[in-house]
Amino acid sequence: MQEACLIEDIEPLNEKSMAEAKERMDNLVKPIGSLGKLEKMSIKLSGITGELYNNIEKKAVIIMCSDNGVCEEGVASAPQVVTATQTVNFIKGVTGVGVLARHNNCDLKVVDIGINEEINHSELINCKIRKGTSNIAKGEAMTREEALTAIRIGIDLVSKLKNEGYNLIGTGEMGIGNTTSSSSILIALTGCTIEEAVGRGAGLTDEAFEKKKKVIKKVLEINKPNINDPIEVLHKVGGFDIAGLVGVYLGAAKYRMPVVIDGFISAIAALIAYRLNNVTKDFMFPSHISIEKGYNLVLSELGLDPILDLSMRLGEGSGCPLAFNILEASTKIMNEMATFEEGNVDLNDYKGLWEGKI
CATH class of the missing domain: 1.10.1610.10 (Nicotinate-nucleotide-dimethylbenzimidazole phosphoribosyltransferase (CobT), small domain)
Known part of the structure; x- marks a missing residue:
């Protein structure tokens, strides 16, 4: 490709x-x-x-769902099967983002880009590359070609939504272990310290948190991603969900659609898109200040200010429907x-x- x-x-x-x-x-x-x-x-x-x-008539949050092989290292507080379970719950509309999306009259586009389970549901967008990334504590997450394929999936999805009349999109994700991948990317792209980049994710114990930091140190030592090559960083230490969202940001810029950033993981994808083409940031609107460690570093790199501060750290795309409402208000003015x-x-x-x- x-x-x-x-x-x-x-x-x-x-x-x-x-x-x-x-x-x-x-x-x-x-x-x-x-x-x-x-x-x-x-x-x-x-x-x-x-x-x-401008009139915002159709809104959607794109949720990229994928599993991460690094979960083998015990870096997550929840079992990996939760990725598949929550993916189904997104479709049912019973998650945080589901409730907020319904409240703000926007759609969810739930994508299987690499879940470790087979889910058969008519409303699930099946773009599975394979069943989860490889364990980045042992080697590369994915091949370069797989990363490019995932990016293309995101770009093509934005094109499809544009043709269907959507004029505002948001970014969400689901993947147990993806804060480990995201922190690894942040360190690789910015040179920041592990202490600056690594948070507790969904809520690790002190012991598990220290283990997570040691695993990330090992990940970077083994893979040695090139700071000057965003695609290499992505394919070596990233996730399919992150790669798909990189494509969403690139697609938003290509097809001239405003795109809302959610939390830490989707912000990391935005940073990669920005490093690939810095014009992409002009199409981005950060929804809220995530309290996940590393988020403010990303926003500083992007030079963007979040719309809301609600002490949120859920992910899923949950900040997007709230920000959609503010963006709509700006058009009314x-x-x-x-x-x-x-x-x-x-x-x-x-x-x-x-x-x-x-």
Whole structure:
């Protein structure tokens, strides 16, 4: 597979549309900048779509589900079978992201990209590469070709959703052990320390937490991923779920769709996409501040600010439906607020009122 084709046709934000959006935003009946991040979001959306007025009509959270061979090392607090169990629960709508998605009127697109079980369900998108990655404490997680295949799956899924009329997507994941892969990627890509990158995941004991850090140290020593080659880092120490999400971010930029980052794991995928093509970050909106260690490092690398701070660390894509609501609100400001002229407000009188002179 040609790697260059994965990042072709990715163009920067439409500066002309953003300038038009800013001009309208600055002329709405309010002090300039008084709606803060809502204004910036709306202007950024115009840069993504090329349209002054945007309507978010169909929303979906893409959940990439896969197992990780490193679970053999005892780095997770839950048994590996939970990946398959939760995948089914996503489809049933009984998980955290399921409830929040239903509440915010968005769909879940649940993808089997490498679960260690066979799940037969009409609503499951079966793109299984194989039954889980190899144990990264013993060698490479996957081949380079498998990583590229997983990325292509994510890109193609975004294309399909775009054709089905979706205009806002979010990223979620499920895979017991994937915080180990994510922390390994973060260290490999940034050179940060194990202490900075490694958290307790779903809730490890002190003993298991120390073991996890030792395993990650071993993972990096054995695989020696090249910091200057994001695909190598991904295929050596990553997961199929992460690789699929890398494709979602690349696809969002290619097909000009806003994409919302959830927590630590989906942020790691965003970082890889950014390292492959730094224009991709202009299409990303981080949903919330995850309290998982390492998350703030990733956001600092991306230079992006989260929308919400709710002390969340669930993953699954659970932050995305909440952020969708805020993004929708930003479009309403642009679409439905009046300008001074439309509202028959004399700007000079308004300024006087605002300054307390009337």
